[in-house]
Amino acid sequence: xxxxxxxxxxxxxxxxASSSAQLERAYRRLVLCYPRSFRRENTEExxxxxxxxxxxxxxxxxxxxxxxxxxxxxxxxxxxxSCPRTVLxxxxxxxxxALVEVVTLVTLLLSVGSIRAATxxxxxxxxxxxxxxxxxxxxLAKVASTVSVVILVDVVVTSVAIAxxxxxxxxNGKGSPLARVGAIIACAFYxxxxxxxxxxxxxxxxxxxxxxxxxxxxxxGIAAVVLLVAKQSWPYYASHATAT
Amino acid sequence: xxxxxxxxxxxxADGSQHGYGIINEVSDISQGRVRLRAGTLYTxxxxxxxxxxxxxxxxxxxxxxxxxxxxxxxxxxxxxxAEAARLxxxxxxxxxxxxxxxxxx
Numbered sequence: 001x002x003x004x005x006x007x008x009x010x011x012x013x014x015x016x017a018s019s020s021a022q023l024e025r026a027y028r029r030l031v032l033c034y035p036r037s038f039r040r041e042n043t044e045e046x047x048x049x050x051x052x053x054x055x056x057x058x059x060x061x062x063x064x065x066x067x068x069x070x071x072x073x074x075x076x077x078x079x080x081x082s083c084p085r086t087v088l089x090x091x092x093x094x095x096x097x098a099l100v101e102v103v104t105l106v107t108l109l110l111s112v113g114s115i116r117a118a119t120x121x122x123x124x125x126x127x128x129x130x131x132x133x134x135x136x137x138x139x140l141a142k143v144a145s146t147v148s149v150v151i152l153v154d155v156v157v158t159s160v161a162i163a164x165x166x167x168x169x170x171x172n173g174k175g176s177p178l179a180r181v182g183a184i185i186a187c188a189f190y191x192x193x194x195x196x197x198x199x200x201x202x203x204x205x206x207x208x209x210x211x212x213x214x215x216x217x218x219x220x221g222i223a224a225v226v227l228l229v230a231k232q233s234w235p236y237y238a239s240h241a242t243a244t
Numbered sequence: 245x246x247x248x249x250x251x252x253x254x255x256x257a258d259g260s261q262h263g264y265g266i267i268n269e270v271s272d273i274s275q276g277r278v279r280l281r282a283g284t285l286y287t288x289x290x291x292x293x294x295x296x297x298x299x300x301x302x303x304x305x306x307x308x309x310x311x312x313x314x315x316x317x318x319x320x321x322x323x324x325x326a327e328a329a330r331l332x333x334x335x336x337x338x339x340x341x342x343x344x345x346x347x348x349x
Contacts, residue, residue: 038290045262053281072287
């Protein structure tokens with residue numbers, strides 16, 4: 001800076017003031033991504049920190065700052081920053097449960113063709129060797145429609161399960177006492193049906209993959225529920241029960 | 245305990261600090277290696293408040309800007325002490341094993 005005249009200096013000061021006001025506005029827009037409860041308490045404070053850590057000539061938030069604020073806002077919106085560690089791990093397990101269900105669903109959809117082929121082959125073996133063409137066709141059509149119904153039911157059930165996991169994860173992260181009760185009931189129901197299926201030798205469990213998936217999901221559910229009812233989780237739900 | 249959490253509690257161990265103060269202290273303690281960003285800091289503070297390891301201390305207005313001070317709770321002090329002891333024990337074991345075998349130290 002070679003221009004030391006009073007006019008030049010006043011220009012640079014007002015320049016700096018306007019760039020800092022511009023920067024502050026940009027930070028405020030980013031902070032809008034945070035949940036209302038956080039903004040009510042912490043907006044002025046976080047803006048002060050952002051401005052204090054900004055470079056002297058900075059005009060807009062850096063990419064790293066934007067990413068950092070958006071990540072922080074996302075974690076808070078999911079309720080993952082203010083819940084105790086036990087609830088945090090339980091919520092993560094529930095998202096994992098949803099992921100396992102998604103993998104199950106995708107596997108099911110990808111193997112529709114081979115399931116159809118296998119049941120068709122099994123049905124053909126069951127048909128009497130001297131059966132007429134018409135009878136064979138009739139049996140095959142019946143088997144095919146049964147398989148379609150079974151697959152459709154499976155797809156619907158798995159989709160509902162994915163949605164259930166996601167809703168329970170989200171609501172438990174928020175500390176909803178109702179969501180905790182919901183998680184316990186869902187887990188108990190799932191465990192009961194899985195164990196019943198196992199003891200009855202349910203034909204749905206004949207292939208190894210769905211069996212492994214069911215047991216994995218059941219274990220994830222039980223672990224999540226244990227964390228949700230752990231001693232450290234209670235104050236979080238209690239504080240939300242009185243707030244609502 | 246994550247390193248950022250450990251460093252924040254350490255920054256508050258000998259007295260209350262406001263947000264920007266914590267960032268500077270953490271940078272000093274880690275010898276400039278860890279520069280906390282505002283989003284990360286406030287996510288961590290939210291967590292620590294929920295776990296009752298820190299508390300709000302007081303507020304000040306400096307240059308028209310809000311400064312909110314945080315302090316460590318007795319429970320936070322205990323957790324930090326336990327974690328520090330664990331890290332120290334691990335570090336001592338590592339140094340002991342390195343020393344005769346490799347002549348590193």
